[in-house]
Amino acid sequence: MEKSNAPGSSLGPGGLDLTSAFFKPIQNSDPPIPSNRCTKISVVGVGNVGMAIAQTILTQDLADEIALVDAKPDKLRGEMLDLQHAAAFLPRTKITASVDYNVTAGSDLCIVTAGARQNPGESRLNLLQRNVSLFRHIIPPLAKSSPDSILLIVSNPVDVLTYVAWKLSGFPVNRVLGSGTNLDSSRFRFLIADHLDVNAQDVQAFIVGEHGDSSVALWSSISVGGIPVLSFLEKNQIAYEKQTLEDIHQTVIGSAYEVIGLKGYTSWAIGYSVANLARTILRDQRKIHPVTVLARGFYGVDDGDVFLSLPALLGRNGVVAVTNVHMTDEETEKLQKSAKTILDMQSQLGL
Secondary structure (H helix, E strand, C coil), rough: CCCCCCCCCECCCCCCCCCHHHHHHHHHHCCCCCCCCCCCEEEEECHHHHHHHHHHHCCCCCCCCCECCCCCCCHHHHHHHHCCCHHHHHCEEEEEECCHHHCCCCCCEEEEECCCCCCCCHHHHHHHHHHHHHHHCCCHHHHCCCCEEEEEEEECCCHHHHHHHHHHCCCCCCHEEEEEHHHHHHHHHHHHHHHHCCCCEECCCCCCECCCCCECCCCCCCCCCCCEEEHHHCCCCCEEEEHHHHHHHHHHHHHHHHHHHHHCCHHHHHHHHHHHHHHHHCCCCCCCCEEEEEECEECCCCCCCEEEEEEEEEEHHHHHHHHECCCCCCHHHHHHHHHHHHHHCCCCCCC
């Protein structure tokens, strides 16, 4: 059966087309690129996060070739050899590594995890400026080596750096995205599932906006096993405390800080999160993920080219559409406030 490249659905013969109701298309995106060759993923940065991503991609058999890039040649070669030595226990995958970005040529997906660490007493703006300088040496050679690839930014602050990558790459907006709140939403789903003693995969819940303190928990659209949680509680006159909901959201925001405080860094959860995004994109799964995208024109975010997390339909061409998920007026207002926070940071970059 031939599969259409465009998302579309109707109910009944000649029925109602639901696509336009559920999704708002990405403007100015290029058409899907047909490909029958091997799948190649490049990972820039072989720190704890980069290697957790590479290892998860390997074990999940998501690529025929993985290219690693880092500025430290000895560590880079050591990580490459360590993975290669596990060949007998893994799916057959070619693993290469170099400080030269030519090794990334022909990549389908380029994942950027490299970033400067914050020094004691350093302002967020100064750290951001250092990361922008770093990206000037990363993004252009990546884009030159793989002009048809999709850029997936993981480095923090991910929202602003996704904007920087878009500007520096010259790629169409559908082919530049950030890991955003995909992991935040997983933590959110875990906490709700833990409260209700159900499987987290049966919980539909999104954190949107900034990957950071101004993120927004979309309580109004949460469902468990298809049951809208808050409307169910109200309909059955079951009392709940709004503070309890806020406490769960604050736990999500503080989760990364807690892990970093305990083990020094985060790695495994972001590794699985990014591998999950890679699977959706490269295998054209058409799944919805809360990831960093250009938000202009969505949910009343109309000022400037701000990038933040929204529930987006992802496929082989990157960002296919943004989901028209229900938001209350309060949630929409918080999202717009989050957008302003990010835009204020972007405006200081001079790009």
